Amino acid sequence: MVNQSKLRTIEMSTSGAVVTGHREFHYRWVWHLKSSPEMLWPLVSNTDRFNRDTHVPKIAQITDEALSNGRRKLQMHRITLGPLKLVPIVWYEEPFEWMQPHRFGVVRNYIKGPVRQMRVQADLNRLPDNSTEAIYQVWITPANLLGYAAIPFQVGLLSARDFKRVFHAYDRLAWENRRPEIQLAPASRLSSGGRERLMRSRVGLRAQGADERLIDQLFDIIEHGDDLTLMRLRPYALADAWGADRRAVLTLCLLATRANLLDLRWELLCPQCRGANEVDGHLEDVNPLVHCKSCNIDYEVNFEYSVELTFRPNDSVRVVEDTLFCMGGPQVTPHIATQGMVAPGESLLVEPELEPGRYRVRTMTLQGAQPIRVEEDGLAEIVIAASGHWHGGEPVLGTRPRITFENTTADAQLFIMERLSWSDQAATAAEVTSLQVFRDLFSNEALRSNIQMSVGGMTVMFTDLRGSTRMYREIGDAPAFGRVMDHFEVIRQAVIAHDGAIVKTLGDAVMAVFRRPVNAVLAAMEAQAALAQPEGAREPLALKVGINTGPAIAVTLNERLDYFGTTVNLAARLTETSEGSDIVVSDVVRHDPEVAHMLDLRDVTCFAQSFAMQIRGFDDAPLRLYRIGLTQLNQRQLSG
Numbered sequence: 159m160v161n162q163s164k165l166r167t168i169e170m171s172t173s174g175a176v177v178t179g180h181r182e183f184h185y186r187w188v189w190h191l192k193s194s195p196e197m198l199w200p201l202v203s204n205t206d207r208f209n210r211d212t213h214v215p216k217i218a219q220i221t222d223e224a225l226s227n228g229r230r231k232l233q234m235h236r237i238t239l240g241p242l243k244l245v246p247i248v249w250y251e252e253p254f255e256w257m258q259p260h261r262f263g264v265v266r267n268y269i270k271g272p273v274r275q276m277r278v279q280a281d282l283n284r285l286p287d288n289s290t291e292a293i294y295q296v297w298i299t300p301a302n303l304l305g306y307a308a309i310p311f312q313v314g315l316l317s318a319r320d321f322k323r324v325f326h327a328y329d330r331l332a333w334e335n336r337r338p339e340i341q342l343a344p345a346s347r348l349s350s351g352g353r354e355r356l357m358r359s360r361v362g363l364r365a366q367g368a369d370e371r372l373i374d375q376l377f378d379i380i381e382h383g384d385d386l387t388l389m390r391l392r393p394y395a396l397a398d399a400w401g402a403d404r405r406a407v408l409t410l411c412l413l414a415t416r417a418n419l420l421d422l423r424w425e426l427l428c429p430q431c432r433g434a435n436e437v438d439g440h441l442e443d444v445n446p447l448v449h450c451k452s453c454n455i456d457y458e459v460n461f462e463y464s465v466e467l468t469f470r471p472n473d474s475v476r477v478v479e480d481t482l483f484c485m486g487g488p489q490v491t492p493h494i495a496t497q498g499m500v501a502p503g504e505s506l507l508v509e510p511e512l513e514p515g516r517y518r519v520r521t522m523t524l525q526g527a528q529p530i531r532v533e534e535d536g537l538a539e540i541v542i543a544a545s546g547h548w549h550g551g552e553p554v555l556g557t558r559p560r561i562t563f564e565n566t567t568a569d570a571q572l573f574i575m576e577r578l579s580w581s582d583q584a585a586t587a588a589e590v591t592s593l594q595v596f597r598d599l600f601s602n603e604a605l606r607s608n609i610q611m612s613v614g615g616m617t618v619m620f621t622d623l624r625g626s627t628r629m630y631r632e633i634g635d636a637p638a639f640g641r642v643m644d645h646f647e648v649i650r651q652a653v654i655a656h657d658g659a660i661v662k663t664l665g666d667a668v669m670a671v672f673r674r675p676v677n678a679v680l681a682a683m684e685a686q687a688a689l690a691q692p693e694g695a696r697e698p699l700a701l702k703v704g705i706n707t708g709p710a711i712a713v714t715l716n717e718r719l720d721y722f723g724t725t726v727n728l729a730a731r732l733t734e735t736s737e738g739s740d741i742v743v744s745d746v747v748r749h750d751p752e753v754a755h756m757l758d759l760r761d762v763t764c765f766a767q768s769f770a771m772q773i774r775g776f777d778d779a780p781l782r783l784y785r786i787g788l789t790q791l792n793q794r795q796l797s798g
């Protein structure tokens with residue numbers, strides 16, 4: 159790596175040196191590991207778990223001072239070597255610096271305890287056969303004679319053994335693609351009566367349709383998982399790790415919550431660091447405006463990204479302790495590909511490996527950010543300067559670029575390069591609240607009465623039964639009422655089968671929501687097909703359907719979670735133009751890629767007819783609409 163006087167790389171040995179009368183200890187361990195750097199990175203750079211696995215004591219943040227640039231004041235208690243007692247150790251921690259998946263490091267400056275400064279750097283160097291040369295280095299400057307005497311024993315002997323053991327254990331886990339939360343967890347204990355509670359609820363979970371294999375896996379992690387994982391169970395991440403269907407695991411977690419095995423939590427995530435700044439047990443506790451202490455910003459909460467549903471075991475089954483061993487490592491903010499501190503007038507060279515996609519570079523204090531796109535054949539080299547304003551434009555970088563962060567401001571800047579997309583492993587409030595199983599199990603989960611929450615893109619479907627007035631007249635009130643009730647059940651089944659939820663019914667009408675337009679169209683087709691071929695000698699029913707998609711707002715109406723906005727209003731209007739047995743959709747729904755693809759595939763059975771129409775309340779210009787339905791041929795087959 160280049161290392162000029164004004165251009166440093168992320169290398170702990172050249173930064174933050176403190177002049178001291180005591181000598182500095184330097185330890186350097188090198189191991190050859192068979193896994194590749196990118197396989198090892200998520201494990202090795204999870205410093206929270208790494209520190210626990212290498213027997214570092216728990217830490218706590220001291221928050222009595224405002225610190226710049228993501229620095230933190232932390233403390234832990236260590237047992238002294240001589241007279242056995244717990245001594246407090248307090249330090250200022252510089253922000254971690256890293257470039258995935260090759261290097262990370264941190265500098266700690268101590269104000270209490272036997273050490274003055276400690277610097278750590280981990281390197282994962284790729285070897286020609288894609289295995290890894292791991293180098294772990296620690297530099298320690300003692301603060302006093304006790305430190306001078308203790309360091310060779312504590313670090314040179316005890317920690318050295320732990321580091322070696324853990325690096326090799328992580329290598330095995332990465333190589334065998336096994337997950338660390340159970341493999342390396344300290345022995346755990348269920349609460350008294352916990353095992354009985356698990357056993358008893360198994361029958362109920364099975365009866366509600368939960369998969370036996372998934373129940374086993376959930377119970378296994380509740381019993382044997384480590385606290386770091388159980389503090390925050392993310393259903394989609396579990397599903398991915400288990401190779402299971404995400405919806406099935408989410409449903410199981412919701413059922414387990416009803417059975418008092420798990421507690422459900424709404425985490426309000428910061429749009430910058432994506433850490434949870436508030437954790438609520440109920441939607442009605444969710445605040446619309448939240449402050450992030452790490453980023454020093456206020457942000458508006460929305461259901462689309464910033465509210466994530468997580469779970470943790472109920473105390474009656476397993477008591478999970480909130481523990482912290484390290485709070486600034488790369489895996490706390492895995493969306494950040496690289497970050498480094500740059501002194502005024504200096505530069506920093508980083509060489510991260512990047513997935514294609516959209517990124518931005520920002521600092522903690524400057525306004526705005528530099529957007530960047532990463533593509534396979536993008537630029538190999540770029541200089542990104544922070545000078546109070548950003549360049550504008552969106553440069554295209556390659557996946558293995560050399561990036562120079564240049565600080566031309568008068569203050570130190572922490573440069574942060576992060577992916578823009580949010581993890582798709584988050585079960586967001588927008589997604590969860592549009593699931594029927596959630597609405598059924600948690601029907602009183604609603605927002606506080608005066609709060610509105612954006613849910614981002616939502617697909618809204620309205621249906622109405624055609625000719626129901628005539629039906630009441632012809633077959634009489636009681637039979638007609640029965641048929642209307644049956645038709646609700648048909649729609650409900652179709653909506654559930656396609657991952658949607660019924661919000662409400664009004665008279666003969668139904669309002670349902672979906673996350674994807676194609677699911678709404680499929681559910682509508684399925685319901686219409688079933689109603690067109692009723693059992694026995696009963697008259698077929700025709701269902702008018704309107705579907706629209708777009709941004710919507712969640713509110714609480716009549717004590718239940720409802721949605722409103724232009725998207726919803728138009729969907730309701732579209733239903734009025736439906737003739738029954740057809741589906742009227744907006745232009746956006748018709749040209750949604752999945753809907754377009756589905757219509758292409760089904761071209762024998764479907765048609766999408768375009769027409770323009772003036773819609774009441776949407777008077778500016780006639781709207782382009784589409785009528786989707788079965789072709790004449792198939793309609794004859796269905797009714798004949």
Ligand SMILES: [Zn+2]
Nearest residue numbers: 428431450453
């Ligand atoms: Zn934040």
